[in-house]
Amino acid sequence: MKYVFYPGCTLKTAAGYEESINATLNVLGLSIPEVEDWNCCGATAYFSLDELVALVLPARVMAIAEEMGAEVIATPCNACYATLRKARAILADEEGLKEKVNMALGEEDKRYRGKVRVRHLLDYYLDPEIHAQWKDRITxxxxxxxxxxxxxxxxxxxxxxxxxxxxxxxxxxxxxxxxxxxxxxxxxxxxxxxxxxxxxxxxxxxxxxxxxxxxxxxxxxxxxxxxxxxxxxxxxxxxxxxxxxxxxxxxxxxxxxxxxxxxxxxxxxxxxxxxxxxxx
Amino acid sequence: MGSNALNTSAIWGLKELLAIPGGDQIIKCIQCGTCTGSCPMAPVMDYGPRRLFALVKGGDFDEVFSSNTYWICASCYFCTVRCPRGIKITDIMYALKRMAQARGPQEKAAYMYNAFKEAVEGKGRLSELKMMQKYYKKVPMDAFKNTSLGLKLLAKGRLEFKVEPLKSLEGFRRVIEKAKQIEGQS
Incomplete structure (x- = not known):
């Protein structure tokens, strides 16, 4: 499974979360490439203010992940996780909205296809392939x-x-x-x-x-x-x-x-x- | 509301609400109160979700929009997963927030969301400090309440003063502008 990492804006100030993610992956010899030049997902704020922008923000992140050839985005934040998968579900159901989103993304020559899946970082560690690599390292x-x-x-x-x-x-x-x-x-x-x-x-x-x-x-x-x-x-x-x-x-x-x-x-x-x- | 029940505000409000994906679901509400019973924020709402939906169905949008209910929704989605009629209540709260932007008094949560938005549109990513600055400018009382906490976070290296902007910030802004333009047309 090819993962990319979407850290979200709040990881930097979260007490030791980033340090512990990096340290544990480092010991396991694993690395997840970061979504290149990622933007804020918009969280609950944009759905409260502006629906199309609320969909465009996570769609841009997912479009970049798709460009990178990723199958799954892993994110350590519940709000990012919910926003991405919610946008993914809405865009899968509403063809008209997806077209509008892609019209906006076209300004940067990006296109959201709806191929990439979204998982919480917890589920990354529990992915049988990844889990197999750390379960015997519990010393x-x-x-x-x-x-x-x-x-x-x-x-x-x-x-x-x-x-x-x-x-x-x-x-x-x-x-x-x-x-x-x-x-x-x-x-x-x-x-x-x-x-x-x-x-x-x-x-x-x-x-x-x-x-x-x-x-x-x-x-x-x-x-x-x-x-x-x-x-x-x-x-x-x-x-x-x-x-x-x-x-x-x-x-x-x-x-x-x-x-x-x-x-x-x-x-x-x-x-x-x-x-x-x-x-x- | 008596004979006033279908005033223009009611028709305008209902039409707008019915137009959002899932908004027509509100018709199915049976007033069971599972939403209000599940809502962690109900104690500080003017009306719980059940009563708010009764006002919506009754067409009293003046009362709906003067309440704080939808602004206070924390997006926990308890009501949505429990509603026996499958109504996407949280999404309806979001729709009411969006509709309220154009009318009614601004609630503190509205300032918060707008502070978030301005902070994100500056650099493409959220700067928590920028957001706080913008919010406290509107609601200075809240800044005093949080001074000591801010100092503790500072001491722990948990405040970030410099958020790197996106490399393609110009492109990002064009995308956002385009989206706003499309939305304005529809």
Whole structure:
């Protein structure tokens, strides 16, 4: 399967996510070429403002991936993932919209064909071909670690193709079990953290985060594991307000790195606001 | 609304909504309330989705657009995956946001989306700092609330001051302009 990587705009500032992706792929001798000169996917903002531009932005990314001969785009961000696959589904159904999108892309001599597929980076690591390359590299199983798998909303919603179960996905659970972790039964796994509304409606979003944090703590988790830069940020950055014992929120690739024996430094764990040390 | 039930605003609003892909689905709403029961943001909405849809079906678009409901939708899609009638509720909320641009008061989330858009159209990629600057200019109170958090992120090297523009920024902008032009015609 030929993959290309679409990092999205928020990977750069996500606490150690990029570092841990690079470090783990490096150990495995794998590299995924980046979508050349990629642009922002538009996320929820453009669908709220301008529908055609909302489709053109992800279509440009997918058109470039197609030019590169890719079969699959892998992205580490839930919002990018949802936006790309949603645009893909709409453009497959609406020939008229696809024509308009291609008229706009024509300004740069690009054309969206609808051939490339979209996967979350988690699914890249779980691709049997890739999984086979890291499952025997687990030298430091994390069996003392109790973890709460947090998927957020847009990994499994909306349902436009062959996504995991909309409210009870299991891919991250399987990933964490492979690392030796004890995965707690986490009913908030796809509860909403408020996403971008944290900016405009923080008062409404804080109780959502608090509920997710409390659920993880009540289930005895040492850590929450995230698969999305914005989810990680929302779950981590506002805990202070709740005056409860804080719980670290790490990326799944950071735990993979630890299980492969990489150092906390290589995995960017020092960038967390809620320190990882003393978590268990 | 009584005898006013089908005023011009209602006809205009309904026509526009029915024209969006899946927008006609709203006719199928049976007012069961699964959407509102599933909505994490419902506690701060003027009307939950169920009541908003009753207003839409009743044609009271003045009331629909003066509410904050659709702006507050966080796109979690819980309502969409649970709706027993298969209505794409989140997409209808998006359509209402787009329709509201041209009318009604601007809500804080509208400033946020526009700040995002301006930041993206500058370089082709989002600069979180640029977006925050643009948003806080409109809503200065929110800047004070987040100062200490900003300093912590700075200390952790988690604020990016320089976002590299696209190499083909000119081409990218032409594509966006063209899309806006096509949309304006339709």
């Amino acid at each position: 430091h199983p994390l069996d003392s670690l109790k973890v709460a798998p947090y998927y957020g909303c847009q990994y499994s919603r909306p349902q436009v193709e062959d996504e995991d179960h909309p409210e009870s996905p299991r891919a991250l659970d399987r990933f964490l079990e492979t690392l030796g972790c004890q995965v707690v039964d986490f009913s908030s796994r796809t509860a909403c953290c408020g996403a971008a509304q944290m900016m405009a409606h923080r008062d409404a979003c804080e109780p959502l985060v608090k509920r997710i944090i409390n659920d993880a703590k009540q289930k005895g988790a040492h850590l929450i594991v995230s698969i999305c830069p914005l989810c990680q940020f929302n779950l981590e950055a506002f805990q202070e307000q709740f005056h409860i014992e804080e719980i670290p929120v790490v990326f799944f690739t950071q735990l993979l790195g630890l299980a492969m024996g990489l150092s906390e430094k290589e995995l960017g764990l020092s960038k967390l606001l809620v320190p990882f040390k003393g978590a268990f």
